[in-house]
Structure formats: structure tokens, C-alpha cells
Amino acid sequence: MSKPQVAIIGAGPTGLASIKQCIADNLDPVCFEATSYTAGLWRYTEISEENNDPHSSCYNSVVINTSKEIVEKFQLIPHIKFNTTVLNLTILPDKRWNVRCVTKGEEETEQVFDYVMVCTGHHRYPRLPNYQGMDQFQGNQIHSHFYRVPSDFANKRVVVVGCGNSGMDISVELSGVASQVYICTRRGTLPWILPRLLHGKPIDHYNSRFYTTWLPSFVKNYFIKRTVKTTIGPSPIPGLDPKTNPSNSHPTLKTNFYDCLSNGTIIVKPNISRLNKDNSIEFLDNTKVENIDAIIYATGYKIEFPFLDSKIVNGGGEVLKMFDEEYKENLVWLYKRMFPPKYPNIAFLGLVQLIGAIFPLSEMQARYITSQITGHIPSHPPISEMNKEIKEHQASLQKRYYTSARHTIQGDYFQELDNLGTIPAFLCNN
Numbered sequence: 151m152s153k154p155q156v157a158i159i160g161a162g163p164t165g166l167a168s169i170k171q172c173i174a175d176n177l178d179p180v181c182f183e184a185t186s187y188t189a190g191l192w193r194y195t196e197i198s199e200e201n202n203d204p205h206s207s208c209y210n211s212v213v214i215n216t217s218k219e220i221v222e223k224f225q226l227i228p229h230i231k232f233n234t235t236v237l238n239l240t241i242l243p244d245k246r247w248n249v250r251c252v253t254k255g256e257e258e259t260e261q262v263f264d265y266v267m268v269c270t271g272h273h274r275y276p277r278l279p280n281y282q283g284m285d286q287f288q289g290n291q292i293h294s295h296f297y298r299v300p301s302d303f304a305n306k307r308v309v310v311v312g313c314g315n316s317g318m319d320i321s322v323e324l325s326g327v328a329s330q331v332y333i334c335t336r337r338g339t340l341p342w343i344l345p346r347l348l349h350g351k352p353i354d355h356y357n358s359r360f361y362t363t364w365l366p367s368f369v370k371n372y373f374i375k376r377t378v379k380t381t382i383g384p385s386p387i388p389g390l391d392p393k394t395n396p397s398n399s400h401p402t403l404k405t406n407f408y409d410c411l412s413n414g415t416i417i418v419k420p421n422i423s424r425l426n427k428d429n430s431i432e433f434l435d436n437t438k439v440e441n442i443d444a445i446i447y448a449t450g451y452k453i454e455f456p457f458l459d460s461k462i463v464n465g466g467g468e469v470l471k472m473f474d475e476e477y478k479e480n481l482v483w484l485y486k487r488m489f490p491p492k493y494p495n496i497a498f499l500g501l502v503q504l505i506g507a508i509f510p511l512s513e514m515q516a517r518y519i520t521s522q523i524t525g526h527i528p529s530h531p532p533i534s535e536m537n538k539e540i541k542e543h544q545a546s547l548q549k550r551y552y553t554s555a556r557h558t559i560q561g562d563y564f565q566e567l568d569n570l571g572t573i574p575a576f577l578c579n580n
């Protein structure tokens with residue numbers, strides 16, 4: 151009998167884990183990778199005329215592990231079709247998937263697969279705000295996806311929009327070279343800023359099952375607030391400390407942001423109300439800054455899969471009606487964070503924003519899927535049960551996090567691993 155054929159889309163860390171696991175389970179994987187290299191969105195690439203729409207969102211100072219070891223050790227390269235973009239996936243009457251793709255400089259081709267593992271990540275397509283006057287502003291406007299090095303902004307007056315990790319990192323980098331940096335927060339406050347290291351260890355290493363699963367959130371919030379108070383302290387500019395609890399948002403990690411606030415190289419502003427032709431910018435508190443050279447929108451990413459009908463990922467009409475306008479832009483309606491209830495033989499991996507590293511979960515997801523393809527673990531429950539699980543998960547996210555497009559795929563490290571790893575047949579098989 152021939153081996154089941156599996157299409158893997160993307161050779162980033164999640165795609166590489168998927169190839170490795172398919173090989174281990176005696177499946178036949180073909181990985182389609184749009185670029186000429188592995189590591190996908192996690193590989194730093196310069197922006198140039200030839201590479202003006204980069205895959206990677208990494209700026210030069212982000213420290214990354216490009217997964218070279220796994221590629222070499224498990225001999226994954228022969229399974230990857232580089233420079234090959236998947237254009238379209240269609241489901242066939244026998245529930246297999248037709249993959250239409252094109253390799254650079256060649257004709258389009260089609261191939262049928264028993265299963266598809268989508269591993270393209272969620273930091274590829276910039277989300278932009280919509281401000282009055284954006285089309286009239288004469289300065290440079292870019293999304294943080296296109297930001298690479300601070301020297302491009304030397305001696306410039308720059309406005310950074312958004313206070314996630316990108317906005318905070320970039321504004322601090324720029325503060326060393328720009329003549330003035332402004333950062334806008336649409337919440338009116340700064341986010342919770344947590345120490346990167348605590349007693350010499352990365353802060354996420356203090357996560358434990360007991361902490362994340364058993365402690366009530368008011369106790370967790372108390373501990374985090376106390377840690378922040380004793381390590382970082384409050385904002386040096388009064389009135390900017392967050393009004394929500396630490397557990398209500400994706401955390402932001404410490405840079406020397408507060409140093410920059412105190413010496414004035416970064417000034418915090420509320421959201422923008424309009425941009426003007428004379429390069430001035432007005433804010434919601436009726437203040438105005440003049441002569442702005444550049445705006446960097448660090449406003450996060452859209453979760454998109456251009457080769458697929460979006461309702462496969464977000465559940466479509468009836469499901470979308472349940473959510474707020476912004477939240478539904480990035481809604482992911484997947485059973486166990488991977489499986490669209492109505493579409494068999496396809497899974498999305500790495501679509502969880504963990505507080506902790508994503509790579510162990512990607513690997514666990516790949517193992518779960520290949521165990522299911524090989525029949526070591528049971529297939530899915532009925533569609534109604536899958537929808538119920540997703541609905542409950544989304545309700546718990548909405549209860550915990552404030553409503554924002556950045557919070558639709560949040561996950562806790564241990565719960566997400568346990569959600570897959572506690573199935574006995576799965577453990578025995580691996």
C-alpha cells in the first residue's frame with residue numbers, strides 16, 4: 151500500500167517539525183516553501199528592490215534560532231520544494247485536497263494530497279489602522295513588518311503607533327538615533343511591562359501547571375503586580391500605568407522604555423485623530439505634533455491564508471456574527487486550535503499565541519496529526535461537539551482578555567500542551 155501523501159505549507163519551525171514527524175510516522179511529506187530557505191518568518195532578511203515584500207517580520211535586533219540543527223539532523227531538505235508558492239487549495243469529492251502551486255520561473259502545477267498541514271504562521275500580513283488623512287501625509291508611513299534597522303530613522307521625528315512588543319522595542323531602538331520619538335497608545339495607558347529575566351531566568355520559565363491551571367486569576371494578578379512593582383516599578387510619567395489586570399492582555403517584555411520616558415526621548419501620546427498634509431499629526435486629546443518625518447504602524451498582523459477560502463479558518467457567516475468587528479478580523483474557529491470542524495484532512499499548526507515558546511507546541515501538534523492520520527488516535531468527534539469546544543474556548547478568551555484582534559489566538563503553554571498530550575494512545579505511539 152502506498153504511504154499517505156501529506157502537503158505541508160511553509161518550512162518555518164512548525165513546517166520543519168511537521169516534516170520530521172511525517173517521516174517518523176512513515177508518511178510521505180512534500181513541503182512547499184515560498185522562499186529559498188528554511189525558518190520562514192523567523193529568518194531575518196534585508197529589504198531590497200528584489201525583496202520588497204518580505205516574509206519575515208524580524209528586525210535586525212530580534213534574537214532568533216533559525217532551526218538549522220533540526221534540518222540537518224533529520225535530513226529534511228529533500229522533502230522541501232523551495233521557491234514554490236501555494237496558490238490555491240480545493241477539496242475534492244473524496245475529501246482529498248488538490249494543491250495548485252507555482253515554482254519561480256516555472257509553469258503552475260497541481261498535485262493531490264491525502265492531507266494538508268498549514269504551517270504558514272500568523273505574522274506575515276500587516277494590519278493597518280485607518281486614520282483620516284493617511285493618503286495626504288507627505289512623510290514615510292510603514293508597518294513594523296518592514297522595519298529593519300534604526301539607522302534608517304537617524305535624526306528624524308518619528309511616531310510609532312501601537313504598544314505591543316514591536317512598538318515598544320522599535321521606539322526604544324529609535325530613541326538612540328531619532329531626534330524625537332512619539333508612541334501612541336489607543337488604550338490611553340501603557341501595557342503591563344514585565345521583566346524579561348527574573349533572578350537570572352527568563353520570566354516564562356516560572357510558568358508551571360500549578361501556576362497557570364490551579365491558581366485563581368486574582369492571585370496570579372497579585373503576584374505579577376508585586377513582581378513588576380519590585381523589579382520595574384511604575385511608569386516615571388504619572389497616569390500611564392495600565393488600568394486592566396496583567397492577565398487581561400498579551401504581555402510586553404522589558405526594554406529600557408522607562409529610561410527613555412524619563413529622559414524624554416520617547417513621548418507617549420493617545421491615538422491619532424488625523425494626519426495632515428503639512429506633516430503634522432493630531433491626537434485624540436487635541437494635541438498636535440509638527441514636522442513628523444515617519445510613522446511606523448506597529449499595529450499587529452492579520453491572520454490570513456490567501457490560498458484558502460477564509461471561512462475554512464474563521465467559521466464563516468453564522469460564526470462571525472457572534473463577534474465584535476475587530477475581533478472577527480482575526481477570528482480562528484478551529485477544534486483543538488487546529489481543525490476546521492467541517493473540513494476533514496486539513497490542519498493549521500502554530501496558530502496559537504502562547505505565553506511561552508511556540509516550538510514545543512508545534513511539535514506536539516504535528517505528532518497529534520500524524521498519529522491521527524496513521525490511526526493511532528481516534529478521529530474527531532461530531533461537528534456539533536467540535537463547535538461546542540471552540541465556542542467555549544473563545545468564550546474563555548473573551549472573558550480573560552480585553553477585546554482586540556491581537557487576542558484571538560492566545561493560549562497558555564501548559565494547558566495547550568496538555569490539551570493534546572494527555573491522550574494515552576498518543577503518548578504510547580510517541
Ligand SMILES: NC(=O)C1=CN([C@@H]2O[C@H](COP(=O)(O)OP(=O)(O)OC[C@H]3O[C@@H](n4cnc5c(N)ncnc54)[C@H](OP(=O)(O)O)[C@@H]3O)[C@@H](O)[C@H]2O)C=CC1
Binds near residue numbers: 336
Ligand atoms: N522581542 C520579542 O520577543 C518580540 C515579540 N513580538 C511578538 O510578535 C507578536 C506581534 O507583536 P506586535 O507586532 O507588537 O503586534 P501586537 O498585535 O501584539 O500589538 C499591536 C499593538 O497595536 C495596537 N493597535 C492595533 N490596532 C490599532 C489601531 N487601529 N489603532 C491604534 N493602535 C492599534 C494594539 O493595541 P491594543 O492592545 O489596544 O489591541 C497593540 O498595542 C506578538 O506575539 C509579540 O509578542 C514582537 C516583537 C518583538
